[in-house]
Amino acid sequence: MTTMNPAAARIEEIRTNSLRGSALSADGGSAISLAIGEPSFATPECVVEAQAQALAEGMTHYAVQTGAPDLVKAILAHAVPPSSPLCDTRNVLVTHGGTAGLSSTILGLIDPGDVVLIENPTYSLYADAIRLAGGTIRGFGRRPDGGLDLGEIRKLAVSAKMIILCQPSNPMGTVVGAEEWQELSEIAGACDLLVLSDEAYDGIVFDGCEFVSALAVPGLADRLIVSRTFSKKYAMTGWRVGYLVGTAELVAAASTAHRTFNGAVNTANQYAAIAALERAAGEAEAMRREFQERRALMVSCLRDKGPVDFSVPSGAFYLWVKYPEHFGPSQTVAAKCLASGVRVRPGSEFGTGGTYRLRLSFAPDRESIVEGCRRFLSVFET
Structure with missing residues (x-):
């Protein structure tokens, strides 16, 4: 009997060590x-x-591989700025959720040995897909004020293929502003860097914070692919x-990977998505x-x-919580939380920057x- 390949084995080890699998799903x-x-919430009626x-x-038969034409048209009308050069049907691919869109983009564009820049900490799917593609991960962080460390990104971008x-950020809830996007577009242009913007939390921002999509940044249009989902x-x-949504060349590469592993998206659900838009x-x-x-x-329950x-997040729906190191690494504390009747995400799942942190969702x-916060705090009373 064959065993899983090395890339899959590395991912499985990481999932096991982070308790992303058995403990959190138990x-x-x-x-x-x-x-x-x-x-x-219930899905809108x-x-x-x-x-x-x-x-x-x-509408119970196969849809077009790249997406039902009516949904593609609705995406172009409601999600892409009218002034954008990415306003053609060739610039859109309908995917099996954001997960398949992100994975297909990475698998379709990253070759073995390619360097991909991801934030530390960030959503773990990126690292999983990069490893499956044979790519190399380089992490970058944020400044103490929460802004992107663009100086570090500039240094790393010289040898990278994609960022x-x-x-907004998962798990930290930080938001990239217009000025940061502009500087990032200049770095990407100078270093011939592809940009993948995961906008799963599109528009979920607070306190009057402006959500700026990468699609609104003119300097990125020739090297950009944006992934969105109806889920959140x-x-x-x-x-x-x-x-x-992205350049025709990048979307075509992602489409090849997507149809290989996923095929066309459920036809009736695509018409439901039109209603959402x-x-x-x-x-x-x-x-x-x-x-x-x-x-x-949640802030009032914990502060x-x-x-x-x-820090109080500007977007998405998570608190990125730091605790004293003497309580142990995040996997240990997450297990103690489960024993106390509350599930949380261990910070190590999101990168080395989460060793002594936990992610708590305020989506419930x-x-x-x-009650979840009460049980969570009880873990630190002993």
Whole structure:
């Protein structure tokens, strides 16, 4: 019997050590989960109705590999700035959620030995996919004020093929501003660097913070691919619909990888996604406002009530919590949290910058946040 290849084995080892697998997915009985980035809201009714109508009309067959033409048209109309040069159907690929969009982009563009820059800490899927492609990871950080360390990025970019940014950041909730995007575009142009912007949390920003998409940065248009999903903004995690927007050449490379592993996206769900873009803006805004209220609730539950520290995030729906090192590495503390009835994400899953940190989600309902935080703080009382 054959064993998994070295790339898959490395990923499995990392998942096991971070408790991303068995411990966090175990049946914890009455355990409350603050670990998963899944909105507790029901999918907007207009989206559900659109899928039901599509099914009733017989939309149960294969869709076009690159996406149903009506959905591609809606994406171009609602997600891409009219002034952008990326306003053609060749610039769009509909994907099986954001996960498939990100993985297909990396597998379609990264060759063995290529250097890819990712933030430390950041979403672990990037590292997994880069390893599967045979690429080399180089990490960069942020300045004490939370801004990107553009000086470090400039040094690393000279030998890199791609940089990946999460906007807003998972797990830290930081947001890349217009000036940072502009400087990053200059670095990318000078170093011939591809830019992959993961915008899974598109528009989920707080306190009047402006969400600036990479699609709005003219200097990036000739080297850019943006990945988005309907999962977070429209509470459609189980629908598995996302999309890529980028240069025709980059999208074509991602499309080759996507159709190899995934094929066309569920036809009826694509028509549900059209309804989300065209008719669910009000529901998305209501959820965003509620996320801001839940953020305030979690902050009030944790601030000055234990030996933990954190910055209030500007976007997404996570607190990136630091605790005293004598409690042990994040895997150990996450296991203690589970034993106390609350699931959290160990910070090590997001990179070496998370060794003594944990990620807590305020996407669950308010009752879960209050009780989950109480159980979380009890871990640090001994």
